[in-house]
Amino acid sequence: MDFTFTDDQLAFREAISRFLMTEAAPEMLREIWETDVGRSPDLRNKIAAQGLTALSVPEALGGLGMDDVAWALMTQELGYYAIPDSLADTAYVAAGLLSALGDGHPARERLLPRIADGSLRLAIGHPVNLLVSDAQLAEVLILLDGDQVHAVSRAEVDVEANPSIDASRRLGRVSWTPSAATCLASGEEGRALGAQLLDRGALSVAGQLLGLAQRMLDLSVDYVAQRKQFGKPIGSFQAVKHHLADVARQIEMAKPVLYRAAHGLAHGEAAASLWVSQARLACCEASWLAARKGIQVHGAMGYTWEVDLQMFMKRAWSLDASWGDRGFHKSRVAEYLFGDQARLGPGHTFEE
Amino acid sequence: MELTYTAKQQAFRAEVRAWLAEHLPREPLASYDTREGFEQHRAWEAKLFDSRLSMVMWPADLGGRGCDLIEWLIFEEEYYGAGAPMRVNQNGQLLLGSTLMEFGTQAQKQRFLPPMAASAEMWAQGWSEPNAGSDMAAITSKALLDGDHYVLNGQKTWSTRAIFADWLFGLFRSEPGSSRHHGLSFLMVPLDAPGVSIRPIKALNGKDAFAEVFFDDVRVPVANRIGAQGEGWHVAMATAGFERGLLLRSPARFQHTARKLVELYKAHRDSADRDPGLREAVMEAWMGAEAYALSAYHTVGRLSRGEAIGAESSINKIVWSELDLKMHETAMRILGARGELLAKAPAAGDAAGWLEGFLFAQSGPIYAGTNEIQRNIIAERMLGLPK
Numbered sequence: 216m217d218f219t220f221t222d223d224q225l226a227f228r229e230a231i232s233r234f235l236m237t238e239a240a241p242e243m244l245r246e247i248w249e250t251d252v253g254r255s256p257d258l259r260n261k262i263a264a265q266g267l268t269a270l271s272v273p274e275a276l277g278g279l280g281m282d283d284v285a286w287a288l289m290t291q292e293l294g295y296y297a298i299p300d301s302l303a304d305t306a307y308v309a310a311g312l313l314s315a316l317g318d319g320h321p322a323r324e325r326l327l328p329r330i331a332d333g334s335l336r337l338a339i340g341h342p343v344n345l346l347v348s349d350a351q352l353a354e355v356l357i358l359l360d361g362d363q364v365h366a367v368s369r370a371e372v373d374v375e376a377n378p379s380i381d382a383s384r385r386l387g388r389v390s391w392t393p394s395a396a397t398c399l400a401s402g403e404e405g406r407a408l409g410a411q412l413l414d415r416g417a418l419s420v421a422g423q424l425l426g427l428a429q430r431m432l433d434l435s436v437d438y439v440a441q442r443k444q445f446g447k448p449i450g451s452f453q454a455v456k457h458h459l460a461d462v463a464r465q466i467e468m469a470k471p472v473l474y475r476a477a478h479g480l481a482h483g484e485a486a487a488s489l490w491v492s493q494a495r496l497a498c499c500e501a502s503w504l505a506a507r508k509g510i511q512v513h514g515a516m517g518y519t520w521e522v523d524l525q526m527f528m529k530r531a532w533s534l535d536a537s538w539g540d541r542g543f544h545k546s547r548v549a550e551y552l553f554g555d556q557a558r559l560g561p562g563h564t565f566e567e
Numbered sequence: 568m569e570l571t572y573t574a575k576q577q578a579f580r581a582e583v584r585a586w587l588a589e590h591l592p593r594e595p596l597a598s599y600d601t602r603e604g605f606e607q608h609r610a611w612e613a614k615l616f617d618s619r620l621s622m623v624m625w626p627a628d629l630g631g632r633g634c635d636l637i638e639w640l641i642f643e644e645e646y647y648g649a650g651a652p653m654r655v656n657q658n659g660q661l662l663l664g665s666t667l668m669e670f671g672t673q674a675q676k677q678r679f680l681p682p683m684a685a686s687a688e689m690w691a692q693g694w695s696e697p698n699a700g701s702d703m704a705a706i707t708s709k710a711l712l713d714g715d716h717y718v719l720n721g722q723k724t725w726s727t728r729a730i731f732a733d734w735l736f737g738l739f740r741s742e743p744g745s746s747r748h749h750g751l752s753f754l755m756v757p758l759d760a761p762g763v764s765i766r767p768i769k770a771l772n773g774k775d776a777f778a779e780v781f782f783d784d785v786r787v788p789v790a791n792r793i794g795a796q797g798e799g800w801h802v803a804m805a806t807a808g809f810e811r812g813l814l815l816r817s818p819a820r821f822q823h824t825a826r827k828l829v830e831l832y833k834a835h836r837d838s839a840d841r842d843p844g845l846r847e848a849v850m851e852a853w854m855g856a857e858a859y860a861l862s863a864y865h866t867v868g869r870l871s872r873g874e875a876i877g878a879e880s881s882i883n884k885i886v887w888s889e890l891d892l893k894m895h896e897t898a899m900r901i902l903g904a905r906g907e908l909l910a911k912a913p914a915a916g917d918a919a920g921w922l923e924g925f926l927f928a929q930s931g932p933i934y935a936g937t938n939e940i941q942r943n944i945i946a947e948r949m950l951g952l953p954k
Contacts, residue, residue: 216576216637217569218861219868284568436950451953453939456946463945464882471861472854478568493854545850552829552853553846559826559853561644561819562580564860565570 216565218471220288228288234265235296241523247299248382248526254300254352262298263333268306272331273314276324283311283418287477290422295430297530299383301338301349303419305330309337309357311415312364312408322366322399326355340389343413343539350374350387357412358391362405364412365397381533383526414480414491416538421473421491421498425466427531428498428505432462434524435509438516449512458508465504469497475565486566489551492544499541502531572641579638583645586618591649598923599655600774605689605731608655612686622660622684625668629676630684636867640817647819658727659683659690661814663736666753670794670802679755691729691758693737693780694803696722701940703738704747704800708782710739710754712796715789717741717754719762719782725934729778730767732758738799751799755791762786771926813880815935816887818860824894824924825856831901834917839901848897855890862886878948881941888931888938895925 220228238261247255262268270285272278286307293303310330316323329335338353350356351374358365358372374387400408436459439450449455476494479487506528510517517524535541551557558566572580592611597604615621616630624639625631634642654660660683667676682688699705708721723737735756742750758765762785770776794802832839832849839845862883866876898921899906910919932938946952 216572216864217868217871218864219872220568432950436952440952448953450946453943456950456952457939457942459950459952460885460942460945463949464885467879467882468855468858468862468886471865472858474568474865475570475861478570493857496854497858545847548850548854549846552850553833557829559822559829561648561822561860562641564822564857564864 218474220284224285224288227285228292231265231267231289231292232295234261235292235298238262239296239298241526244297244299244383244526252352253383253385254349258298259300259302259336260333262300262302267302268333269331271307271310271314272327276327277331278310278327282481283415283477284474284481286419287422287473290419291426291429294423294426294530297383297427297430297527301385303423304339304348304416305335305337307419308412308415309339312357312412315408315411316399320399326366338387339412339416341409341413341416341538343416343543344537346377346386347374347389348537349385350389351376351385356389356391357399358389358393359405359409359412360393362403362409363393363401364399364405364408365393366399367391367397371397379533381529383530384533410488411480413538414488417491417495417544418473418476418480420534420538421476421494424495424498424502424531424534425469425473427527427534428462428466428469428502431502431505431509431524431527431531432459432466434527435459435462435505435512439512442514455512458512462501462505462508465497465501469494469501472497489547492539492547495539495544496541496548499535503535506531572637576637576641579634580641580645583620583642584649586620587645587649587651590614590618591651596652598772598774599653600728600770600772600776602731605655605728608652609686609689611652612654612656616685621686622664625664625680625684630681636870637864640819640863640867643817643819644822647817647823650823655728656683656686656689657815658692659688659734659736660686662692663690663755665814666736666793666802669805670753675790675793688734689728689732691726691732691735691778691780693723693726693735693756695725697724700725701937706738706740706751708737708739709743710741710752710787711743712741712789713786716786717752717789717792719754719756719785719787721782723780723782725768725777726765726780727777728775729758729780730765730775734758735780736793738803741799742797745797748800750797751803752796753793753799753802754787755793756782756785756787760785760787771929772923813863813866813883816883818856818863818887821856821887821890821894822860824891825853828852828894828898828901831898831917831921835901838903842900845897845900848893848900852890852894852897855886855893859883859886859890878944881936881944881949884935884941885932885938885945888928891924891931892928895921895928899925 266279269278270281274280290303313323313327336353338347338349338356340347340358354369356367356372358367372389372391374389377386377388379386439455440448442449473494476490479490509524513522513524516522596607599605599608612621619632622631623634623642626633664683667679694703696706696708710717710719719739735758738751739754740750741752762783764781766779767775768777828849902918905918908915908918
């Protein structure tokens with residue numbers, strides 16, 4: 216029993232964090248926001264050079280062969296720096312699906328090496344989501360039709376853009392016609408892949424929300440330490456301290472819930488979906504609280520376009536319902552908890 | 568990350584489970600806030616000790632069995648999962664015990680820890696004073712050195728179960744004219760010493776749950792001091808925050824309450840669902856208890872890797888106290904009109920037990936450092952906000 220990360224995992228996270236700190240500064244995010252595409256090929260290439268796009272591609276196909284547990288850390292970094300890119304959809308969620316196709320599956324062999332080298336952008340459509348993130352920009356779309364999983368090239372679909380309050384989001388409504396040629400899997404296999412896709416998408420969002428919460432807390436701490444009223448930093452007032460202490464509490468308590476879910480997914484444990492939903496709810500709570508308290512302690516400045524906080528708040532608000540809204544995840548927890556099979560009480564924390 | 572238990576850990580779990588199945592009292596013990604219940608709990612503790620299960624993490628020569636932190640969590644899960652009695656000597660075993668382990672001399676450890684593990688000696692705390700509550704450094708009770716003894720004068724208050732206890736530990740001002748954190752010494756005082764008088768304070772439940780303790784020229788040997796003279800504040804504070812936060816209230820206790828709450832909700836679902844907020848409150852209670860348990864395993868893992876845990880223990884304190892309150896509030900709401908009934912009321916039915924817990928839960932956000940003080944600690948020491 217060791218519920219911690221390895222030194223390697225922590226070192227990788229640290230390296231990515233240091234890299235993003237310089238390469239994805241808030242000024243750059245603003246610049247990218249202003250562009251039509253909303254994406255920076257330069258940033259994407261640099262991220263690929265760091266190995267992030269190769270993280271969960273199997274080693275045999277040019278990747279690093281790491282699992283969901285590593286992504287529980289990486290998605291926090293993507294959230295912390297509010298990367299204007301649905302990178303995790305390609306490198307984590309779609310890569311996970313393609314890896315799960317049998318050895319030798321043509322799509323697996325063709326697409327995974329290109330995910331690893333950073334040259335391929337995928338978008339994922341899942342019935343749990345209203346729209347498809349990055350649908351316009353992707354080269355290939357993973358789309359579900361009943362129990363069928365398809366990989367469809369961009370030229371074969373129509374995309375209608377739907378702008379979001381988060382200017383870095385590129386959402387599209389996708390129209391397409393399924394065909395036998397694009398089908399990757401169907402039947403029981405397709406259903407299982409679709410379910411796994413959802414859990415990975417939800418976990419990815421949970422990690423990003425937690426990273427966003429931490430960023431909003433850090434921005435707020437910096438602000439209240441320097442902003443003076445009544446002759447002293449407003450961060451010395453208890454009312455302000457207690458707001459931010461509550462945010463810190465929510466973040467710290469959400470982390471281990473996220474980590475158990477990641478481990479559960481990596482090991483295909485029976486309770487993994489339940490744990491993912493718990494992680495999502497904990498991370499949603501933490502990020503919205505961080506946004507609410509963050510804007511409050513920033514005062515009127517928090518309500519402006521000018522202060523960086525807005526970029527992180529908007530991402531947190533937007534991601535909240537992505538890959539399952541709270542109602543979806545609560546109903547999964549309720550189904551378990553109020554059903555007949557619930558294992559309650561101490562001693563079942565890690566048990567399937 | 569390795570989230571399975573070793574064969575040794577599983578065997579330990581099985582041993583504790585079997586032992587509890589065999590020895591658990593058939594009838595619930597009386598409240599340990601009464602003389603009768605206190606002695607029943609003392610006898611239960613002695614039974615635990617005889618099988619070296621009272622303080623599993625302590626070394627064998629001091630009355631424990633040298634378990635590591637994971638085994639301790641396993642013990643707690645089995646103990647509270649079985650609905651075993653509350654730990655009557657917790658202030659000694661869980662708080663003073665850790666301090667003695669870290670700062671006590673070999674002689675002090677040998678003298679005090681085994682009888683503490685056996686609950687042959689019961690301990691009360693002596694921190695708060697009438698004018699030193701959250702502001703503990705305002706302590707004025709004196710301990711003046713006179714040869715090889717200290718002479719104690721002053722008053723402590725809110726001392727839990729002190730009228731039944733054998734010993735008291737706490738901070739006393741040993742340097743005349745000193746102020747705040749300076750000049751305090753950490754002393755252990757036998758409560759049968761001449762000059763000690765104890766006046767019970769009735770708690771919300773009507774029982775003598777705590778007391779005021781008065782010292783009138785009480786002589787205490789210098790050998791009963793832990794750490795150096797005048798260094799008492801440091802000794803009291805240095806005991807790892809983990810031990811104050813997590814040892815005192817391990818997650819298992821709250822997971823057990825969460826289970827009872829889910830079962831209560833399921834048993835009264837029709838009436839409970841008239842209030843749409845209750846279903847969600849039950850879910851949140853269960854998820855909160857799970858999160859606290861996960862956090863404990865994460866913390867234990869980090870400690871085992873040599874990391875230090877600081878102000879995060881203040882997060883634990885807030886989490887368990889607010890969770891406990893929330894769970895009992897939710898139970899009271901589910902019980903509706905039966906919530907107010909005492910356990911002996913004929914119409915109480917399965918309401919019995921929740922009320923007592925509800926009353927006690929009110930104290931959680933207050934004792935062991937109010938949650939306002941904990942939030943200050945988080946803001947100042949973890950987030951680095953200015954004083």
